Amino acid sequence: MKILLVDDEEKFISSLAERLEIRGIDSDWATCGDEAISKVKENSYDVAVLDIKMPGLSGLELKGKLETIDEKLKFIFVTGHGSEEDYVAGCKEGCFYIIKPFKIDDLVEKLKETMAF
Protein backbone atom coordinates (compact mmCIF):
# COMPACT_ATOMS: atom_id res chain seq x y z
CA MET A 1 0.00 0.00 0.00
CA LYS A 2 1.36 3.44 -0.90
CA ILE A 3 -0.18 6.50 0.68
CA LEU A 4 0.12 10.27 0.37
CA LEU A 5 -0.36 12.41 3.49
CA VAL A 6 -1.32 16.06 2.92
CA ASP A 7 -1.32 18.54 5.83
CA ASP A 8 0.14 22.02 6.30
CA GLU A 9 1.62 20.94 9.67
CA GLU A 10 4.93 19.55 8.40
CA LYS A 11 6.12 18.17 11.75
CA PHE A 12 2.85 16.27 12.12
CA ILE A 13 2.94 14.53 8.75
CA SER A 14 6.67 13.85 8.72
CA SER A 15 6.42 12.00 12.07
CA LEU A 16 3.23 10.26 10.96
CA ALA A 17 4.86 9.14 7.70
CA GLU A 18 7.84 7.76 9.62
CA ARG A 19 5.57 5.81 11.99
CA LEU A 20 3.61 4.36 9.06
CA GLU A 21 6.89 3.34 7.39
CA ILE A 22 7.81 1.47 10.61
CA ARG A 23 4.52 -0.43 10.13
CA GLY A 24 5.47 -1.31 6.56
CA ILE A 25 3.22 1.27 4.87
CA ASP A 26 4.99 3.17 2.09
CA SER A 27 4.26 6.82 2.90
CA ASP A 28 4.93 10.10 1.15
CA TRP A 29 3.81 13.57 2.23
CA ALA A 30 3.03 17.08 0.97
CA THR A 31 2.36 20.31 2.89
CA CYS A 32 -0.03 21.97 0.41
CA GLY A 33 -2.44 21.21 -2.40
CA ASP A 34 -0.08 22.20 -5.22
CA GLU A 35 2.68 19.93 -3.91
CA ALA A 36 0.16 17.07 -3.57
CA ILE A 37 -1.01 17.57 -7.16
CA SER A 38 2.61 17.39 -8.42
CA LYS A 39 3.26 14.22 -6.41
CA VAL A 40 0.09 12.50 -7.66
CA LYS A 41 1.07 13.40 -11.26
CA GLU A 42 4.51 11.83 -10.77
CA ASN A 43 3.69 8.84 -8.55
CA SER A 44 1.00 6.25 -8.03
CA TYR A 45 -0.71 6.15 -4.62
CA ASP A 46 -3.49 3.95 -3.27
CA VAL A 47 -4.86 6.36 -0.65
CA ALA A 48 -4.51 10.11 -0.05
CA VAL A 49 -5.01 11.28 3.54
CA LEU A 50 -6.11 14.93 3.34
CA ASP A 51 -6.42 17.58 6.01
CA ILE A 52 -9.78 19.33 5.47
CA LYS A 53 -8.64 22.83 6.53
CA MET A 54 -5.50 23.92 4.68
CA PRO A 55 -4.33 27.25 3.34
CA GLY A 56 -5.02 27.58 -0.38
CA LEU A 57 -6.90 24.50 -1.56
CA SER A 58 -9.03 22.86 1.13
CA GLY A 59 -9.00 19.07 1.48
CA LEU A 60 -12.37 18.82 -0.25
CA GLU A 61 -11.25 20.99 -3.20
CA LEU A 62 -7.99 19.05 -3.43
CA LYS A 63 -9.87 15.74 -3.58
CA GLY A 64 -11.71 16.98 -6.69
CA LYS A 65 -8.43 17.92 -8.40
CA LEU A 66 -6.62 14.69 -7.46
CA GLU A 67 -9.53 12.58 -8.73
CA THR A 68 -9.15 14.07 -12.19
CA ILE A 69 -5.46 13.01 -12.20
CA ASP A 70 -5.96 9.52 -10.72
CA GLU A 71 -9.52 8.26 -10.69
CA LYS A 72 -8.59 5.13 -8.71
CA LEU A 73 -7.14 7.12 -5.80
CA LYS A 74 -9.07 6.69 -2.52
CA PHE A 75 -9.35 9.30 0.23
CA ILE A 76 -9.47 9.73 4.00
CA PHE A 77 -10.15 13.14 5.51
CA VAL A 78 -8.39 14.41 8.64
CA THR A 79 -9.50 17.40 10.67
CA GLY A 80 -8.80 19.08 13.96
CA HIS A 81 -12.32 20.49 14.14
CA GLY A 82 -14.44 17.38 14.56
CA SER A 83 -17.45 19.49 13.67
CA GLU A 84 -20.72 18.22 12.33
CA GLU A 85 -20.13 20.33 9.23
CA ASP A 86 -16.83 18.56 8.41
CA TYR A 87 -18.32 15.17 9.16
CA VAL A 88 -21.24 15.75 6.79
CA ALA A 89 -18.88 17.07 4.09
CA GLY A 90 -16.64 14.00 4.40
CA CYS A 91 -19.57 11.58 4.36
CA LYS A 92 -21.06 13.28 1.29
CA GLU A 93 -17.83 12.52 -0.52
CA GLY A 94 -18.19 8.87 0.55
CA CYS A 95 -14.93 9.00 2.48
CA PHE A 96 -13.68 7.96 5.88
CA TYR A 97 -13.01 10.71 8.34
CA ILE A 98 -10.61 10.86 11.31
CA ILE A 99 -10.22 13.54 14.01
CA LYS A 100 -6.87 14.92 15.20
CA PRO A 101 -5.16 13.91 17.40
CA PHE A 102 -5.76 10.23 16.67
CA LYS A 103 -4.12 6.91 17.50
CA ILE A 104 -1.97 5.68 14.64
CA ASP A 105 -3.59 2.25 14.82
CA ASP A 106 -6.97 3.89 14.14
CA LEU A 107 -5.52 5.46 10.99
CA VAL A 108 -4.01 2.13 9.92
CA GLU A 109 -7.41 0.50 10.45
CA LYS A 110 -9.11 3.21 8.34
CA LEU A 111 -6.47 2.76 5.62
CA LYS A 112 -7.19 -0.99 5.50
CA GLU A 113 -10.95 -0.38 5.41
CA THR A 114 -10.52 2.20 2.64
CA MET A 115 -8.44 -0.25 0.57
CA ALA A 116 -11.09 -2.95 1.03
CA PHE A 117 -14.00 -0.59 0.25
Place this chain on the structure above:
Amino acid sequence: MNKELEKFCFQGLSFFGRTNRMISHEFKNIFAIISETLGLLDELMAMSESGAKLPPGKLKSLSESVLEEIGRANEVARNMNAFAHSVDECAFEVDVNQVVELMINISKFSSASKNINIHFNKKSSCMIYTVPFFLENLIYQLIDFSMLHPGDDHKLEISVEKKNQHVEMIFFGIDKNLSEPFPPKPIKSIAQALLVKIFQPISGVIHMVVPDHIEA
Protein backbone atom coordinates in the same frame (compact mmCIF):
# COMPACT_ATOMS: atom_id res chain seq x y z
CA MET B 1 -34.68 43.40 22.49
CA ASN B 2 -35.13 45.01 19.07
CA LYS B 3 -34.06 43.13 15.94
CA GLU B 4 -31.07 45.38 15.24
CA LEU B 5 -29.69 45.01 18.77
CA GLU B 6 -30.36 41.28 18.67
CA LYS B 7 -28.33 41.00 15.44
CA PHE B 8 -25.52 43.06 16.93
CA CYS B 9 -25.32 40.88 20.06
CA PHE B 10 -25.34 37.76 17.93
CA GLN B 11 -22.54 39.15 15.78
CA GLY B 12 -20.41 39.62 18.92
CA LEU B 13 -21.15 36.10 20.11
CA SER B 14 -20.41 34.77 16.67
CA PHE B 15 -16.99 36.49 16.73
CA PHE B 16 -16.30 35.06 20.18
CA GLY B 17 -17.34 31.58 19.01
CA ARG B 18 -15.31 31.77 15.81
CA THR B 19 -12.22 32.84 17.73
CA ASN B 20 -12.62 30.02 20.23
CA ARG B 21 -13.09 27.56 17.38
CA MET B 22 -9.84 28.69 15.74
CA ILE B 23 -7.96 28.57 19.05
CA SER B 24 -9.21 25.06 19.83
CA HIS B 25 -8.24 23.99 16.29
CA GLU B 26 -4.75 25.35 16.86
CA PHE B 27 -4.49 23.41 20.14
CA LYS B 28 -5.64 20.24 18.36
CA ASN B 29 -2.90 20.71 15.74
CA ILE B 30 -0.32 21.14 18.50
CA PHE B 31 -1.59 18.06 20.37
CA ALA B 32 -1.48 16.05 17.13
CA ILE B 33 2.17 17.04 16.54
CA ILE B 34 3.15 16.23 20.14
CA SER B 35 1.23 12.94 20.00
CA GLU B 36 2.91 11.84 16.74
CA THR B 37 6.36 12.99 17.84
CA LEU B 38 6.13 11.18 21.19
CA GLY B 39 4.66 8.12 19.43
CA LEU B 40 7.63 8.07 17.07
CA LEU B 41 10.05 8.58 19.97
CA ASP B 42 8.48 5.64 21.81
CA GLU B 43 8.73 3.40 18.75
CA LEU B 44 12.34 4.36 18.04
CA MET B 45 13.28 3.63 21.66
CA ALA B 46 11.58 0.21 21.44
CA MET B 47 13.53 -0.48 18.22
CA SER B 48 16.73 0.66 19.90
CA GLU B 49 16.10 -1.70 22.82
CA SER B 50 15.80 -4.50 20.26
CA GLY B 51 19.25 -3.66 18.94
CA ALA B 52 18.46 -1.27 16.05
CA LYS B 53 20.75 1.76 15.72
CA LEU B 54 19.13 5.20 15.97
CA PRO B 55 20.20 7.89 13.49
CA PRO B 56 22.53 10.37 15.28
CA GLY B 57 20.72 13.42 16.65
CA LYS B 58 17.28 11.90 16.08
CA LEU B 59 16.24 11.83 19.76
CA LYS B 60 17.46 15.40 20.25
CA SER B 61 15.54 16.72 17.24
CA LEU B 62 12.36 14.96 18.36
CA SER B 63 12.59 16.25 21.93
CA GLU B 64 13.30 19.77 20.60
CA SER B 65 10.24 19.50 18.40
CA VAL B 66 8.07 18.71 21.45
CA LEU B 67 9.54 21.68 23.34
CA GLU B 68 8.84 23.99 20.38
CA GLU B 69 5.22 22.86 20.30
CA ILE B 70 4.87 23.45 24.05
CA GLY B 71 6.17 26.98 23.44
CA ARG B 72 3.64 27.41 20.63
CA ALA B 73 0.81 26.18 22.90
CA ASN B 74 1.93 28.59 25.60
CA GLU B 75 1.73 31.48 23.12
CA VAL B 76 -1.77 30.41 22.01
CA ALA B 77 -2.90 30.21 25.65
CA ARG B 78 -1.42 33.67 26.32
CA ASN B 79 -3.40 35.15 23.40
CA MET B 80 -6.54 33.32 24.49
CA ASN B 81 -6.16 34.73 27.99
CA ALA B 82 -5.67 38.29 26.73
CA PHE B 83 -8.73 37.92 24.51
CA ALA B 84 -10.85 36.57 27.39
CA HIS B 85 -9.86 39.55 29.57
CA SER B 86 -11.20 41.99 26.97
CA VAL B 87 -14.72 41.36 28.29
CA ASP B 88 -13.82 41.90 31.96
CA GLU B 89 -15.60 45.25 31.71
CA CYS B 90 -17.65 46.90 28.99
CA ALA B 91 -15.30 49.85 28.45
CA PHE B 92 -11.79 50.60 29.62
CA GLU B 93 -8.51 52.10 28.47
CA VAL B 94 -6.50 50.03 26.02
CA ASP B 95 -3.43 50.44 23.85
CA VAL B 96 -4.62 50.09 20.24
CA ASN B 97 -1.20 48.64 19.34
CA GLN B 98 -1.79 45.72 21.70
CA VAL B 99 -5.29 45.13 20.34
CA VAL B 100 -3.97 45.07 16.76
CA GLU B 101 -1.13 42.70 17.72
CA LEU B 102 -3.57 40.38 19.50
CA MET B 103 -5.95 40.31 16.55
CA ILE B 104 -3.08 39.64 14.11
CA ASN B 105 -1.96 36.74 16.32
CA ILE B 106 -5.50 35.36 16.53
CA SER B 107 -6.12 35.77 12.80
CA LYS B 108 -2.95 33.72 12.17
CA PHE B 109 -4.86 30.67 13.44
CA SER B 110 -7.14 30.98 10.42
CA SER B 111 -5.99 28.83 7.52
CA ALA B 112 -6.68 31.70 5.08
CA SER B 113 -4.07 33.83 6.82
CA LYS B 114 -1.28 31.40 5.99
CA ASN B 115 -1.23 32.71 2.42
CA ILE B 116 -0.98 36.33 3.57
CA ASN B 117 2.03 38.03 5.08
CA ILE B 118 0.85 40.49 7.77
CA HIS B 119 3.17 43.29 8.83
CA PHE B 120 2.39 45.72 11.66
CA ASN B 121 4.03 49.16 11.81
CA LYS B 122 3.90 49.92 15.51
CA LYS B 123 4.70 53.48 16.56
CA SER B 124 4.23 55.13 19.95
CA SER B 125 1.69 53.99 22.55
CA CYS B 126 -1.93 54.70 21.48
CA MET B 127 -4.08 54.66 24.62
CA ILE B 128 -7.81 55.11 24.05
CA TYR B 129 -10.93 54.64 26.15
CA THR B 130 -13.26 52.34 24.23
CA VAL B 131 -15.15 49.04 24.24
CA PRO B 132 -12.20 46.66 23.71
CA PHE B 133 -14.29 43.68 22.65
CA PHE B 134 -15.95 45.71 19.86
CA LEU B 135 -12.61 47.17 18.79
CA GLU B 136 -11.15 43.65 18.61
CA ASN B 137 -14.13 42.51 16.58
CA LEU B 138 -13.77 45.48 14.19
CA ILE B 139 -10.02 44.97 13.68
CA TYR B 140 -10.46 41.21 13.28
CA GLN B 141 -13.23 41.72 10.68
CA LEU B 142 -11.02 44.15 8.76
CA ILE B 143 -8.05 41.75 8.81
CA ASP B 144 -10.37 38.96 7.68
CA PHE B 145 -11.81 41.16 4.91
CA SER B 146 -8.29 42.11 3.80
CA MET B 147 -7.20 38.45 3.70
CA LEU B 148 -10.21 37.57 1.57
CA HIS B 149 -9.50 40.49 -0.80
CA PRO B 150 -5.71 40.67 -0.96
CA GLY B 151 -3.64 42.79 -3.30
CA ASP B 152 -1.31 41.21 -5.86
CA ASP B 153 1.62 40.71 -3.46
CA HIS B 154 -0.51 39.05 -0.73
CA LYS B 155 1.02 41.36 1.85
CA LEU B 156 -1.14 43.18 4.40
CA GLU B 157 0.40 46.09 6.25
CA ILE B 158 -1.29 47.79 9.21
CA SER B 159 -0.21 51.06 10.75
CA VAL B 160 -1.53 52.82 13.85
CA GLU B 161 -0.75 56.40 14.84
CA LYS B 162 -2.00 58.66 17.64
CA LYS B 163 -3.27 62.04 16.45
CA ASN B 164 -4.89 64.88 18.43
CA GLN B 165 -8.10 63.33 19.69
CA HIS B 166 -8.14 60.16 17.66
CA VAL B 167 -6.09 57.27 16.40
CA GLU B 168 -5.50 56.83 12.69
CA MET B 169 -5.42 53.24 11.52
CA ILE B 170 -4.45 52.31 7.98
CA PHE B 171 -4.68 48.95 6.18
CA PHE B 172 -2.44 48.70 3.10
CA GLY B 173 -2.50 45.86 0.58
CA ILE B 174 -6.19 45.36 -0.24
CA ASP B 175 -7.39 44.44 -3.73
CA LYS B 176 -7.37 47.67 -5.78
CA ASN B 177 -10.41 46.55 -7.77
CA LEU B 178 -12.90 45.65 -5.04
CA SER B 179 -16.12 44.50 -6.66
CA GLU B 180 -18.31 44.47 -3.57
CA PRO B 181 -19.62 47.41 -1.53
CA PHE B 182 -17.42 48.58 1.34
CA PRO B 183 -17.69 48.42 4.29
CA PRO B 184 -19.73 45.22 4.52
CA LYS B 185 -22.67 45.44 6.96
CA PRO B 186 -21.01 43.69 9.96
CA ILE B 187 -18.00 46.03 9.80
CA LYS B 188 -20.25 49.06 9.32
CA SER B 189 -22.41 48.28 12.36
CA ILE B 190 -19.45 47.75 14.74
CA ALA B 191 -17.74 50.89 13.41
CA GLN B 192 -20.92 52.89 14.06
CA ALA B 193 -21.14 51.56 17.63
CA LEU B 194 -17.53 52.63 18.28
CA LEU B 195 -17.98 55.98 16.47
CA VAL B 196 -15.19 54.91 14.13
CA LYS B 197 -15.06 56.49 10.67
CA ILE B 198 -14.08 54.12 7.88
CA PHE B 199 -13.36 55.63 4.49
CA GLN B 200 -13.83 54.02 1.10
CA PRO B 201 -10.67 52.16 0.06
CA ILE B 202 -8.50 54.11 -2.35
CA SER B 203 -5.79 52.30 -4.32
CA GLY B 204 -5.93 49.30 -2.01
CA VAL B 205 -5.71 51.35 1.20
CA ILE B 206 -8.36 51.57 3.96
CA HIS B 207 -8.24 54.58 6.30
CA MET B 208 -9.95 54.49 9.65
CA VAL B 209 -10.33 57.14 12.37
CA VAL B 210 -10.85 55.82 15.90
CA PRO B 211 -11.91 58.31 18.60
CA ASP B 212 -9.72 58.31 21.70
CA HIS B 213 -12.71 58.35 24.06
CA ILE B 214 -16.27 57.10 23.77
CA GLU B 215 -19.07 57.05 26.30
CA ALA B 216 -20.00 53.42 26.85
